[in-house]
Amino acid sequence: MGLVERNSHRWRRDLAVTACCAAAVAEADRTGDPGQRAARLIDCLGVLRSTHGAGSAAALDMRALRRGLRQGLTPLLPIEGEGEDPLGEVRLVDSDGLLCDAVEDLGREHFVSQQALMEYWPWARLRAEQEEQQLYSEIRRLPPEDYAKVRELLASHPVAEQGVLWEKWGGLWGRFGFFEPVSSWPWCNAAGWCFPCPVCAWPMRAQPAGGGVFAVSCDAHLLEGAQYTCRQDRGGSGPPVLEGGGCSAGRVEGFPAAGDYLAVSRTVWRYLTLPGRMEFAIRDALTDIAGLEVFMYPEGDRYDLRIMATDPLVAREWRVDAKAWRSFDALADALLERPVLGAAVPLIIVVPHRRRSDLPRLRERLAGRPDLEVMTDKDFVTTVLRWCRAEL
Ligand SMILES: [Zn+2]
Structure with a gap:
């Protein structure tokens, strides 16, 4: 074609x-x-x-x-x-x-x-902005250390009380419209309570299932076990207890879906929090390994993570960008629109391990781009560790 x-x-x-x-x-x-x-x-x-x-x-x-x-x-x-x-x-x-x-x-x-x-649509009233691009353009202008701090905070604290966020963000707070009051989101409100996902920490969806019961699940991590039920508890003063769920992350503590709790917007969650959490997990998995050096955001937003194997016998470099897009086809389109990278080191696009069955199609779409590779987060960590251990 x-x-x-x-x-x-x-x-x-x-x-x-x-x-x-x-x-x-x-x-x-x-x-x-x-x-x-x-x-x-x-x-x-x-x-x-x-x-x-x-x-x-x-x-x-x-x-x-x-x-x-x-x-x-x-x-x-x-x-x-x-x-x-x-x-x-x-x-x-x-x-x-x-x-x-x-x-x-x-x-x-x-x-x-x-x-x-x-041209096609008589009543077009669809969103007029492409938010991922806009998000990046807002923080791209920050000095490197502030850029890294903002990326880390959006990944580590997607929900918190306003006072906690003020403290963590310091002078950077209030410059970006990243957060929204949880109280304004009816979709995550289970009888006045909201539950953070044990995997990504963002509010889980709460849907009334009849009889005072709510189905509570994370839009991104449902298949990883972030799905529960909870029963509206009229007598108690604390949050209702979640039941079920296959997540090993332990008990999930609810917080009031009201007052001072703020959460990053859905756009920020999808395009900054989710990939950010993957990147920090990779960093943590590869830190303190002999012969490896890990750098976050080494060149601003050109890519997110650089890993160097420093032993001269096995010296090499990996450059990584994580992506948590829902549609891999749209992701492929966006990647194909990027100018070809002249660098000797290909850019590895890391995607969540749960999407591994969609990888062959993404690889096929990117077949003409030797400057881009795709891998799951888990496979990437294994590859790097194997490279070092096999040779050292
Ligand atoms: Zn989640």
Whole structure:
């Protein structure tokens, strides 16, 4: 497939994902005027059809759109080549008609610029900014030591009381709009309490499951066992106790979803906190190993982690950037847009180990870029340790 065709496919697919997200928002919105809601869905359907070839467009009607949002996007996305679309299984609206958390991330990662969208879209009211880029541009201007401090704080303390954050951030506090009051987020409020994920420390989603019971789980770490239930406790004064969960991280302490508690926004969590925690975990795993030196943010935001094997017999260098994007296709697109790095050392893109089954497709997409490698966080640490131990 030529570059132009691929780009045009990418454009059509981004537009289709955007239309699906917008349709999901309209479908889940029960507060507005039903006529207006139907008009929005019809607009989305029109945009979606424009991304398909004549054959598959004909099969796309309102029923297919509604079913696809609830059961998986496969029938809604334009087809490219062979094989399953990795977003095919994604659901945007749950069985209760509520919006799934995937919408926000996918909408952002497959973002189609407002201006381009206006050509297709009569009522475009989608987000106008690309937040990951904006986040980095806000902190890129900091002196190196402040940059490193901000990155570490966003990873280590994504939720805390305002007083604690003031103390930790010192003079840097208040310069960035990274935090929001937890009390303004109904989605993580379990009868007045909020629970941090044992893996990433960010608030877990709390969904009423009937009978005063809440299902509590982390959007990113559900499959790693960060899923619990809790029962509303009318008599007690402390947070209810979480039950179940496969996380080995021990008991999770709730805190009041009110008052002074602040948490990083969802965008900051996805693009700074999650990759930051992976990077610091790698740093910690490789620190104090004889013959290894580890540097965080050695060249500002060019890449995040440099590891040097210093023994002259096995001297080598690794450069690492961690990414926790939900959509690997959008990640591949973003990486392919980067200029080719002239450095002798390839940049290793590290992704969470739980996504290992998606790696072959990401590798395939990046096949033409010898300056980029992809690996899971766990495999990366093993590779480095093996390199040193095998040779020393
Ligand atoms: Zn988590």
